[in-house]
Amino acid sequence: MIAVMALALSALTSVQAQETPSQEGLKPVKYVFLFIGDGMSSPQRQMCDNYLTAIGQPGMLMNSFPVKSPTTTWSANKLVTDSAASGTAIACGEKTNNGRIGMDASGTRKLESSAYVAKKTGKKVGILTSVTLNHATPASFYGNQDDRGKYYLLGLDLLKSGFDFFGGGAIDKHNDKKYKKYVDDVYKNTLSAGKDFKGDIYELAEDFGYKVVHDADDILDLEPGDSKIIACQKEGSLPYAINHEKGLRLDQYLAKAIEMLDGKDGFFIMCEGGKIDWVGHANDAGSVLNESIALDKAVKVAYDFYEKHPDETLIIVTGDHETGGLTLGFAGEGIQANYKLLQHQTCSRDKFRDEIYRIEHKKDLTFDEVKPLIEKSFGFKFDGPKDDPMTVTEEELNLLLKGFEKDKKDYHNRALAPVVFKIFDKKVGLSWTTGSHTALPVITSAVGVNADFFKGNLDNTDISKKLKAIFQAK
Numbered sequence: 001m002i003a004v005m006a007l008a009l010s011a012l013t014s015v016q017a018q019e020t021p022s023q024e025g026l027k028p029v030k031y032v033f034l035f036i037g038d039g040m041s042s043p044q045r046q047m048c049d050n051y052l053t054a055i056g057q058p059g060m061l062m063n064s065f066p067v068k069s070p071t072t073t074w075s076a077n078k079l080v081t082d083s084a085a086s087g088t089a090i091a092c093g094e095k096t097n098n099g100r101i102g103m104d105a106s107g108t109r110k111l112e113s114s115a116y117v118a119k120k121t122g123k124k125v126g127i128l129t130s131v132t133l134n135h136a137t138p139a140s141f142y143g144n145q146d147d148r149g150k151y152y153l154l155g156l157d158l159l160k161s162g163f164d165f166f167g168g169g170a171i172d173k174h175n176d177k178k179y180k181k182y183v184d185d186v187y188k189n190t191l192s193a194g195k196d197f198k199g200d201i202y203e204l205a206e207d208f209g210y211k212v213v214h215d216a217d218d219i220l221d222l223e224p225g226d227s228k229i230i231a232c233q234k235e236g237s238l239p240y241a242i243n244h245e246k247g248l249r250l251d252q253y254l255a256k257a258i259e260m261l262d263g264k265d266g267f268f269i270m271c272e273g274g275k276i277d278w279v280g281h282a283n284d285a286g287s288v289l290n291e292s293i294a295l296d297k298a299v300k301v302a303y304d305f306y307e308k309h310p311d312e313t314l315i316i317v318t319g320d321h322e323t324g325g326l327t328l329g330f331a332g333e334g335i336q337a338n339y340k341l342l343q344h345q346t347c348s349r350d351k352f353r354d355e356i357y358r359i360e361h362k363k364d365l366t367f368d369e370v371k372p373l374i375e376k377s378f379g380f381k382f383d384g385p386k387d388d389p390m391t392v393t394e395e396e397l398n399l400l401l402k403g404f405e406k407d408k409k410d411y412h413n414r415a416l417a418p419v420v421f422k423i424f425d426k427k428v429g430l431s432w433t434t435g436s437h438t439a440l441p442v443i444t445s446a447v448g449v450n451a452d453f454f455k456g457n458l459d460n461t462d463i464s465k466k467l468k469a470i471f472q473a474k
């Protein structure tokens with residue numbers, strides 16, 4: 001089995017062993033945007049189109065681009081990549097092992113990202129994400145660490161990069177005196193605790209010429225100037241789009257980055273929708289929808305800019321891998337699909353689960369007391385007309401009651417929330433095969449100057465190779 005897998009991987013990897021593409025025929029481009037949907041492959045993008053057209057809106061802007069190319073994502077050591085290896089492939093153009101950031105498969109040779117090439121040619125560089133700034137995908141553009149869990153060291157790499165604008169979620173573990181990595185059996189931490197601790201990253205930033213801004217109003221008030229900027233939340237990632245909590249959104253960060261970085265040599269901006277992956281892991285369709293649409297709103301900001309500068313702008317949108325094994329269509333009761341129903345989901349899986357959990361602490365709780373939360377969060381109707389798709393059938397009610405009884409015995413079981421999600425998925429017409437990533441190729445779409453250069457079957461490493469060639473085009 002392992003031999004077969006190794007053979008399959010070597011056959012796959014031999015396909016992507018391309019030379020750096022020729023710069024012949026390439027035009028220099030002043031403004032380049034690269035969007036990455038973490039965990040966003042074709043099913044996620046198609047689901048959004050299904051939903052948007054069902055509610056009478058145009059589909060996803062990113063899906064309307066003239067170039068759309070299937071893009072393979074495997075890593076050097078696994079058929080199914082993680083965000084570190086795929087981020088490194090997209091950023092640096094070389095396959096590496098899962099867990100590595102900007103390093104080769106052995107973890108010893110540093111790789112150079114397209115962002116550094118852009119910077120060398122005089123462009124300003126912006127790195128934006130809805131998750132934390134030293135998470136795997138953004139870190140792959142500025143960092144070089146053998147283990148994605150070395151957040152503190154990636155924070156130092158961020159400062160050393162000299163890139164012009166960082167925006168979005170916080171710098172994770174910015175003051176981690178021990179910079180303990182997250183627990184992972186595969187990548188053991190080789191650092192001795194605290195050995196290289198140099199101080200809080202936010203405080204060190206000034207020594208590296210950065211101004212750090214956390215307050216939302218202060219971020220919106222920033223004006224172009226000489227200083228390099230870290231505009232981010234103090235802690236954590238941006239709120240889930242579906243929960244409508246307060247805080248700046250990814251498209252607002254991007255609009256600010258454009259304003260700050262525009263200048264005579266132009267810019268390269270990488271903008272990641274990082275939480276599509278998180279909610280994909282949770283098999284949370286409504287949140288995948290909302291996070292993907294939030295990324296598309298940021299794409300719209302770039303597209304509006306492109307329309308003002310059509311001869312100077314290139315926009316690329318890709319994903320780093322698929323998450324959840326999302327399948328569109330549910331064959332259980334005939335192939336039914338009603339994506340409009342996704343509008344009834346009003347909160348993320350995390351939030352729903354926490355709210356249920358809170359209620360279930362109550363003694364002598366009845367199912368009637370839980371119903372309003374299910375109705376509010378998913379639009380279920382317990383006494384609705386038979387022909388209304390949101391009306392709970394007898395079979396569904398039995399499943400819900402079973403989950404509820406299990407939780408009543410011990411609320412740690414957390415059995416009810418997954419049942420609600422399963423029923424909701426069935427009503428919408430979708431399903432999931434895993435809580436992890438899959439090897440399904442992603443889609444890379446492009447519009448603008450040199451967009452045709454991204455036509456055809458791509459591997460994720462091609463994106464970096466092609467962008468580097470574009471940045472060096474004369």
Ligand SMILES: [Zn+2]
Binds near residue numbers: 437
């Ligand atoms: Zn993931």
